[in-house]
Amino acid sequence: MTMHLIPKPLLFHSNDWDFDTIRRIYDACERIALGELGLDVYPNQIETITAEQMLDAYSSSGMPLFYKHWSFGKHFAHHEAVYRRGFGDLAYEIVINSNPCISYIMEENSATMQTLVIAHAAFGHNHFFKNNYLFKQWTDADGILDYLDFAKNYISECEERYGHLAVERLLDAAHALNSQAVHRYPRRTKPDLRSEERRAEERRRHDEQMYNDLWRTVPKSDKPRSGVSDEERRRALLQLPQENVLYFLEKTAPKLAPWQREVLRIVRNVAQYFYPQRQTKVMNEGCATFVHYKIMSRLHEQGMLDDGSYFEFLKSHTNVTFQPKYDDPRYGGLNPYAIGFAMMCDIERICAEPTEEDRQWFPDIAGSGDGMAVLRDVWANYRDESFLLQFLSPKLMREWRMFHVVDDPERPELRVDAIHDDRGYRRMRRALARQYDVAWTDPDIQVVDVDLAGDRRLILHHNVVNRLLLEADDANRVLQHLADLWGYDVLLKEIDTATGMVLKEHRASAQPLGR
Amino acid sequence: MHIVDRRLNPGGKSLGNRQRFLRRAQSLVRRAVRDQSRDRSIKDMGEGGEVSIPIDGVREPSLRRSGQGGLREHVLPGNKHFTEGDTIPRPQGGGGGGGSEGSEDGGGEDDFRFVLSQDEFLDLFLEDLELPDLAKTRVEDLENPAWRRAGYSTSGSPANLSLTRTMRNSLSRRIALNRPRTEEMQELEEEIARLEAKGDEPERVKVLQLRLEDLQRRRKLIPFIDPLDLRYRQFAPYPKPVAQAVMICLMDVSGSMTEHMKDLAKRFYALLYIFLKRRYRHVELVFIRHTHTAEEVDEQTFFHSTETGGTVVSTALVEMLRVLNERYRPEDWNIYAAQASDGDNAPNDNERTVSLLQDQILPLTQYFAYLEVKPEDEPLSLGLTSRASDLWRAYEAMDDAGPRFAMRQVRHRRDIFPVFRELFRRRGQGAGAERVGAP
Structure with missing residues (x-):
């Protein structure tokens, strides 16, 4: 273990930093992260920002660019008020699951904190984003920034063309259904024309081979079966039951204009992008914290961090x-x-x-x-x-x-x-x-049926577990939004999964969506 | 690895979001601002500040489980003495420590608190207030209108020649018509000189000379600047609204005016000043105090030094006219006047005051507000007319005062803002028609 005693130069002497310091810090962290811990990361891009820019980023879900909506302004106002009163600290960093992986670091941080932040975000989170199966399966790190750019421009064009109010109301409605806008399981991929043709051909050949004129003579009972199959067929066509409510609306809501469908799609895609993060909070933060702890300790062992800096690090580490x-x-x-x-x-x-x-x-x-x-x-x-x-x-x-x-x-x-x-x-x-x-923690809500031949009422079920009902006031507001999007009446039944009893019903009738 | 310094990027990226939020919560924020301004001192009136609005108006609903009822499970750290099967009395008002997610808005209670900037605060504060006749009458008969740029023309005075435009045209014409360039001709001349000096290729010299002549001819035909190229900056007159205002504060400072009354008057002046500041680029203040004589003073003296003497209101009006004549021509200035008094006046002066006001002052001013300040403890009189002051009765009797004149009584600090709002409330379309008769 005498290896460790070979002194290495300190990364920095005072707590001020400049870009050379950052680069030195990064290189030292990288050597440990890739060499000793065996991490595998996206290329890193480190951006220094001010506190105000950090607040900006906060309010738009941490993304560098996002479409405009009043709710983000509300969050900004809230964070700003909290920050000004000195109640809350700002995060030291924000990291974005993209390729290259963008980490924001604040200019106010000391050199020690910058080391911590780089170890935490640029290596810890970055490794997790790149390797965890959920992120691999559900997010597109290469394309997300381009997509958000498209979304931002598209929505601002819509605002110009159809008016702020119409877009705002549409986004309100879509945001209300945000947590019902994700696919929880990978869908069957859409078959392409060629394989469909091949399948049809195979089926025809099979029918030909199985053809026997005798079948014609077998008496058919046509009436009773057709009713059932009609309903089944309709549900199958509409892909019901469907838990991704926004997806369902985007594809089937009868009264939406094409641009409205596209906006729903944008909200849905963004929600889907964030879905893995909700499922991996403990692991994601645990991974980043573990990695920064390892890296900082190694830097200290190797003599690249002095005791004072190490204590500063330990203080915020134990706080976290x-x-x-x-x-x-x-x-x-x-x-x-x-x-x-x-x-x-x-x-x-x-x-x-x-x-x-x-x-x-x-x-x-x-x-x-x-x-x-x-x-x-x-x-x-x-x-x-x-x-x-x-x-x-x-x-x-x-x-x-x-x-x-x-x-x-x-x-x-x-x-x-x-x-x-x-x-x-x-x-x-x-x-x-x-x-x-x-x-388990999100309420299980599904679109189960729609009466297309009748009054077009949309029927949803909430499968209630442990008798945990929905917050009634909010549920009614969301349902109103849903009815506005659907264009006709909406009914939400809360059904106890244990007994099959309907515990509660919410209804809403459509009001015309602002144009 | 890249390091990007974003600190110098333009900030305020979420300004658009903020504006959308304020627009969304407009009515709520407006109410909050009004409520708050009631408690504020005039000095802080122009500041921004934290306001809180009911959270309900800016709620973002979602389908989530309610906080009540149902079977809940919690896994908690820090067990001290429980063993399996123990029971714990149900804590009141909540589902135990864990589980509740709380609202993302922190407080999650009834209020949403945030900070308004000074501009945002004032905008909301003074929203639907309007200056009577915002410089409209003046605009029409303005003698020397302002000029502004109105594109380019092909003719004009040499002083207005637009060099860049002209040269642009000249350049494109020269390129289009292929005018021989100076360098080209110089090269040719040098070549000829060189060949002539050598003297062994006379044929080629001849060819080159012909070419040179041709170029010189074309240079003459295609001038560097043609009259066609000329462009002149054009100006068009437009009626320029008078963007400056003078606010004349008139106050009775005789012994009967108490500190309380002066304070009321001061608050009113302050509001008016803030308001005018928002509407005009440049606002000047004139303070005229009077007892039985009147003089123009500075602000400090105006509010704080006491005088003794009788009360003759007309002196102040005469002084005001003098100041206007000397310094503030009505053609150039929007004139606002606010008079504060306890209503005392020498009985034989009323007639003169009214005629001064009606015949000379009102035609000049945009607005004349008379504020009668009363002691706080005086009970609200039932028969107002019987107890009304001399001046009040005199002003009230003034016929044809028109919408440029307004009078109000104020007793208490809290009345100031409502009275102010009432005076400057945005009027409907009907007000315009009313105005026709006025000069």
Whole structure:
């Protein structure tokens, strides 16, 4: 280990930085990230911005360019007010899942903070974006900025051509359905003409081979079957049931103009782009935090960071990974940074020096020796829910002193269902993992039918689990938006999945969408 | 790796979003601004500031689960003494610590707070207020209108010759007609000189000389600048609205005016000043105080030094006319006057005051506001007329005062803004017709 004692020059001496410093920092981080941690990243682009520009970026979902809508102005006003009152700090960085990967760093940051931010964003998040299966499957890092550019121009052209009000109302309606605008499963790819032709040919040949004149003589019962098949056929044609409500409207709403469909498509595509981020909060932040911790520690070990800078780093690191207890006034749920970082450190420990318990719980990885290889595999192939379900260890549950509380309104009191003991580990882990399952936490809402022959009423179902109904006031507002887009009446039934009973119904009638 | 410095990029990228947000929440923000301005001191009136509007008006609804009812599960850190099967009394007013997502707007309560800039605040604050006859009558009979650029013409005075246009035309014409260039001819001449000096190719010299002559001829035919090329800047007259205003503050400073009354008057003047500032590029203030004599003073003296003496209002009007005659010709200035008084006047002066006002001052001014300030504790009189002051009655009796004159009574600080709004409320189309009769 005398290798480490060969002194390397400090990356920087004072906390001021210039572009040469940034480049030196970047190169040092890169050497560790790619060489020692074996990360695989998109090319990096680092942009320095001011606090005001950071606020700007905040309000448009962190993207460098975005179409215009009042709600972003509202968010900007809110962030600005909070920031001015000194209540909230701005984030140190924003990183964009694009190729090249763009990281914003603030000019106010000290050199130490810039090192932290580069390690965190340009390597941690970047590696996750490039390798995680959800991002690979659902997002197009190469094309997103071009697409947003197109979206921005398209919507501003629409504003000029059809008026601000019409576009605003359309976007309001589309945004209200934002969380019902994602495909949760990959769709069947659209068959192309050639394969369709080939299939038709095969079917014809099959029919010819199977042809037997005797079939003609078999008596048919035509009446009773046709009714059922008509309805089935209609549903199949409309791809019902459909949980992507905006997609359904874009494709089938009878009264929308082509530009309105295109705008719905834009909102839907953007929502889809952000969908993986919602499912991987713990992992994404955990990965970035773990990576920056590794890099910063190595830089310090190698003598490239002095003790003062290292302490400055540790201070903000511990701030970020702080988890208040449930009875602490600061408690606001589990901190994704904290739990992600703790679990990843735990995985590394299990690989390096497993206990007997670890060998029982994690036979595949315990004692494998190469923690980074395991982590790289985890980062690539899991999302929050599966990650927690698979890798939350009993040791960590004990350390965090986790317990599981069930709040059943039919009982007078809350009940502690499981605690950190042998009987509780698995149950508690399952319950926690489920809280990170977006498909479980988002209400399950589907378009089930539309009466095309009659009054064209659109019927949606909310499949209620655990008797958790929708917020009625909001639901009615959203339904109004939905009716405006659909152009006819809309009915939303909340149906209990356990009993099949209709618990509640919401209705809305269309008002003409502003033109 | 690239490092890009974006710090110098133009900021305010979300300005468009902000404008859309303010437009969206316009009525709410306007109400918030009005409410707030009631509590503000006049000095801060022009500042921006934090306002809060009900969150309901700018809600972004979504389909989400309600915070109440249903079976909920929480996994919490920091267990101290619970074991499996323990029960915990249900905490009041909430579903326990965890689970609740809260609203993304932080507070998530009834109010949405944000900061308005000074301009935004004033715009909303003074919105639907309007100056009576914003310089309209003056525009029509303006003697020397302003000039502004109105394109180019082919004729004009040499002073207005547009060199760039002319040269552009000349250049394109020269290129189009292929005018021989100077360099070309020089080259040719040098070549001829060289060959002549050598003297062994007379044939070629002859050819070249012919060519040179041809070029010289064409250069004469195609001039460098042709009269066709000439372009002159053209100007057109347009009626220029008078963009400056003078605001004349008249105040009775006799002993009967208390500090409270002066404070009321000051607040009114301040509002008027802010308002005029928004509408005119240049606003001047004139302070005229009076007892039984009147003089023009500076602001400090106007508000703070006390005088003793009787009260003769007409002196102030005479002084005002003098100032106007000397410095503010009505052709060049929009004239606004605001008079504050407790209503006392020497009885024999009323007639003269009214006639001065009606015959001489009102035709000159855009607007004359009379503000009668009253002590705060005086109860609201039932029969206003019986208790009305001398001056009030005199002004009231003035027939044909027209829309340029307005009078109001103010007792309390909180009345100032409503009275001000009332005086300058944007009037409907009917007001225009009313104005026809006025000079």
